[in-house]
Every structure is written in structure tokens, then in C-alpha cells.
Amino acid sequence: MIELYISSLITFFVVIDPPGCAPIYAGLSAGASTIQKRAMAMRAVGVAAAILFVFALFGEALLKGLGISLASFRIAGGIMLFLIALEMVFEKRTERREDRAAKVASDPEVEDVSIFPMAMPMIAGPGSIASVMLLMSRNSGIERSLVVLGAMVTILLLTLVALLAAGPIMRILGAKIEAVITRLLGVLLAALAVQFVLDGLSVVLR
Numbered sequence: 104m105i106e107l108y109i110s111s112l113i114t115f116f117v118v119i120d121p122p123g124c125a126p127i128y129a130g131l132s133a134g135a136s137t138i139q140k141r142a143m144a145m146r147a148v149g150v151a152a153a154i155l156f157v158f159a160l161f162g163e164a165l166l167k168g169l170g171i172s173l174a175s176f177r178i179a180g181g182i183m184l185f186l187i188a189l190e191m192v193f194e195k196r197t198e199r200r201e202d203r204a205a206k207v208a209s210d211p212e213v214e215d216v217s218i219f220p221m222a223m224p225m226i227a228g229p230g231s232i233a234s235v236m237l238l239m240s241r242n243s244g245i246e247r248s249l250v251v252l253g254a255m256v257t258i259l260l261l262t263l264v265a266l267l268a269a270g271p272i273m274r275i276l277g278a279k280i281e282a283v284i285t286r287l288l289g290v291l292l293a294a295l296a297v298q299f300v301l302d303g304l305s306v307v308l309r
Contacts, residue, residue, distance in 0.1 A: 111254035117292040121265040129269035144266035146217035151226035162236040174306035180233035181299030191289030
């Protein structure tokens with residue numbers, strides 16, 4: 104159970120990327136008051152948590168309803184996570200997030216950034232949704248499912264802390280240290296993605 108918790112924790116940490124969300128949120132909420140920043144951060148994490156819990160609990164039933172096997176989803180999800188890992192290693196994901204944030208910030212009519220782009224797609228994006236569904240499908244049983252959900256909640260709480268402390272975090276980390284961390288996490292995510300694909304292929308080949 105401890106190994107499952109740690110592996111799930113690493114997966115969610117890499118995909119959701121709390122340190123990566125902090126600078127984006129800091130830029131988007133630059134013109135807001137402290138109370139507004141706190142409210143938007145809590146709303147963003149709350150909405151993202153609701154989305155991820157829905158897919159964690161009912162994602163498998165949704166796949167069955169669409170006629171998609173878990174093995175196929177593991178392969179597709181693994182490939183998608185691997186592409187995200189490549190973007191992290193070559194810093195393409197950070198550039199895309201910053202471009203999306205700049206577009207939102209440039210629109211004077213957009214004030215509340217908690218739902219878009221923070222809750223979705225930055226926190227509860229395709230990668231995190233695929234990850235929670237893959238982990239839940241690989242770990243049947245109440246105890247193992249609760250461990251996966253516990254790891255997800257831990258990272259969501261860490262994300263909330265990162266958003267609330269976005270300003271100080273950016274001053275401490277700096278752009279260079281953040282880039283190094285992102286690349287290291289990208290390598291870890293690539294290995295996890297390959298494992299997902301291998302799990303799916305082993306089922307198909309059998």
C-alpha cells in the first residue's frame with residue numbers, strides 16, 4: 104500500500120505539477136486583491152477535485168458505455184502521458200501554459216480565472232484525468248482505490264498551497280530551478296507512461 108501511495112503520488116505530482124501552476128496563477132491573478140486570490144485558488148482546486156473524482160469513480164463505467172476496453176484506454180492514456188512528458192523535458196508544456204495564460208490575461212472581460220484556465224485544463228486536464236482513470240483501473244478493491252484517491256487529494260492540497268503561496272514560491276524558486284525540476288519530472292512521467300502502455304499491451308496480447 105505504501106508503494107502504491109508513493110507511485111500514485113509521484114504520478115499526480117508530475118501530471119498536475121503544482122510548482123508549474125504557481126507562476127501561471129501568480130501572473131493571472133496579479134490584479135486581484137489578497138482575498139480574491141485566495142477565493143479563486145480555493146475555487147479552482149475545488150472544481151478540479153470534483154472533476155477528477157467524477158472520472159475516478161465513474162470513468163470506467165463511461166468507457167464501458169462507449170465500448171472502450173480498459174486495455175485500450177491504458178495504451179492511449181500512456182501514449183498521451185508520454186507526449187506530455189516529452190513536452191516537459193523540452194519545456195514545450197510550460198510555453199503552451201504561459202501562452203494560454205497570456206491570452207486569458209489579455210482579455211479585459213475575464214476576471215475570475217478559477218474555472219478557466221486554472222481548474223480546467225491546467226489542474227484537471229487530459230493528463231490528470233487519464234492518470235486517475237488509469238490508476239483506478241489498475242487497482243481494484245476499496246482499499247487500493249482509497250489509496251489512489253488519497254494520493255490525489257494530497258497533491259490537490261499541495262496544489263492549493265502552491266496557488267496560495269504563488270508569489271513567495273516564484274521568488275524562492277526562480278525560472279532556472281523550475282526548469283530543472285520540470286525536466287526531471289518529465290523523465291519520471293515518461294517511464295510511468297511506458298509502463299501504462301506495456302500493461303495495456305500485455306492484456307491485448309494475452
